[in-house]
Amino acid sequence: MQGLGELEALVMDVLWRSTEPVRVRDVIDGLDDDREPAYTTVMTVMDNLHRKGWVHRQRNGRAYWYEATRSREEAAADGLRALLESTGDPTGVLLHFVRGTSDVESKILARGLRERGKK
Known part of the structure; x- marks a missing residue:
């Protein structure tokens, strides 16, 4: 995830998978990788x-x-928006992306645009 270090991303993954608030110990127990960082490291x-x-x-x-302040999907969308803005040509990047989408991806994009129009 853009803007996060490796351990920060692993911690956020635990938080996004959780359905309720968690403690530092819960995060350590929920880490998927083999390493077990020190309690104080995760707390920091x-x-x-x-x-x-x-x-x-x-x-x-x-x-x-x-608990996470936003969903994984919202964070990814924010990261994508920041990445687009950093290119200097977000229109060109979006058009290039859309031209290369699969049929399924195109339908998802069209659905999102329709839903956006209903707000």
């Missing part, structure tokens, strides 16, 4: 994510409980 990463606006935290007793 989650504090950084909070400062960057990726997560919301609420104190419950002695621990903070964390």
Whole structure:
């Protein structure tokens, strides 16, 4: 995910898979890779994510409980928008992308545009 370090992305993956707020220990237990980072390392990463606006935290007793501030899809769309803006020619990039879409992708894009018009 654009704008995230490797461990930050792994932490966000745990948060996005969770249906409720989680503690640092829950994140460590939920990491998919073989490494088990130190508790303080994950706590620092989650504090950084909070400062960057990726997560919301609420104190419950002695621990903070964390949850993502936006869905994985919203974060990906924000990253795509930032990437397009950084190219200097977002129109050209979008047109190039659309010309190369599959039939299924084209139908999804058309559906999104129809839904956008209904707002």
